[in-house]
Amino acid sequence: MELPLSNWVSAVSDTPKQPMTPTETSELRSFGRRRGRVLSPRQQRLLSDVLPAVRPQLTHPAPEQLGNLYNPPLSEVWLEIGFGGAEHLIWQAEHNPAIGMIGCEPFEDGVAKALIAVEERGLANVRLHPDDARDLLRWLPAASIARTFILFPDPWPKKRHAKRRLISPHLLGLLAEVMRPGAELRIGTDIGDYLRTILIAFQAEPRFCWRASGPADWRERPADWPATRYQQKAVREGRRCYYLSFHRVDGNG
Numbered sequence: 226m227e228l229p230l231s232n233w234v235s236a237v238s239d240t241p242k243q244p245m246t247p248t249e250t251s252e253l254r255s256f257g258r259r260r261g262r263v264l265s266p267r268q269q270r271l272l273s274d275v276l277p278a279v280r281p282q283l284t285h286p287a288p289e290q291l292g293n294l295y296n297p298p299l300s301e302v303w304l305e306i307g308f309g310g311a312e313h314l315i316w317q318a319e320h321n322p323a324i325g326m327i328g329c330e331p332f333e334d335g336v337a338k339a340l341i342a343v344e345e346r347g348l349a350n351v352r353l354h355p356d357d358a359r360d361l362l363r364w365l366p367a368a369s370i371a372r373t374f375i376l377f378p379d380p381w382p383k384k385r386h387a388k389r390r391l392i393s394p395h396l397l398g399l400l401a402e403v404m405r406p407g408a409e410l411r412i413g414t415d416i417g418d419y420l421r422t423i424l425i426a427f428q429a430e431p432r433f434c435w436r437a438s439g440p441a442d443w444r445e446r447p448a449d450w451p452a453t454r455y456q457q458k459a460v461r462e463g464r465r466c467y468y469l470s471f472h473r474v475d476g477n478g
């Protein structure tokens with residue numbers, strides 16, 4: 226039995242707040258720093274020599290068949306937004322060689338980590354957008370993405386920063402355009418208040434549905450969802466993690 230999303234929203238919050246309007250949440254910077262430690266010579270080489278070859282050129286139109294970004298071309302493309310240390314991105318790329326992965330991450334260290342794995346493991350099915358995912362979403366062809374992952378987005382815990390949270394009705398609107406009917410959108414969080422933000426955002430976007438029928442659907446991490454650095458940190462620090470799976474509905478509503 227599927228419960229309406231509104232039941233879940235009330236289940237996770239005594240007093241659900243009104244969702245922020247898209248204009249309040251759209252396009253505020255949703256990430257922290259872009260640079261961390263000084264890069265090693267190897268990391269610098271990867272960023273200057275290898276990144277240009279795997280970076281989609283947003284100044285040119287996207288290929289009509291998105292799988293043509295890869296050589297050889299691939300028929301299905303999955304997207305990861307905010308891949309951090311790239312643990313999940315690389316795991317999916319290695320376990321699904323027939324799928325093209327696009328990872329978005331503005332933090333340079335994370336991009337360098339992904340590039341090291343791409344080079345060492347010879348992964349031809351990875352493309353990297355080293356910047357804000359929302360620019361890539363506007364570039365992608367309609368209905369071109371078969372799966373999207375947003376794992377442990379920055380929590381922005383202070384009340385005055387909450388409008389920087391990546392997941393909003395605005396972002397879901399962009400995703401609804403580029404995801405195929407039936408495509409899965411996986412989201413992980415370890416912050417109860419962010420869970421509420423997520424469920425309220427989905428309530429406002431009828432092009433996605435949540436098929437959860439009971440707590441086991443969001444308490445247990447699926448076998449094909451490897452642990453990320455932030456998830457491991459949450460578990461170490463005793464926080465419960467929520468593993469959410471939404472689907473792009475057929476048609477436009």
Ligand SMILES: C[S@@+](CC[C@H](N)C(=O)[O-])C[C@H]1O[C@@H](n2cnc3c(N)ncnc32)[C@H](O)[C@@H]1O
Pocket residue numbers: 255256257306307308309310329330331332335356357358359375376377378379380391453454455456
């Ligand atoms: C809390 S970290 C989680 C990283 C990783 N997914 C994990 O679970 O370990 C969130 C990541 O999302 C990235 N991020 C935030 N806003 C983004 C955006 N608009 N586009 C792409 N990445 C973004 C941040 O740079 C950061 O690395």
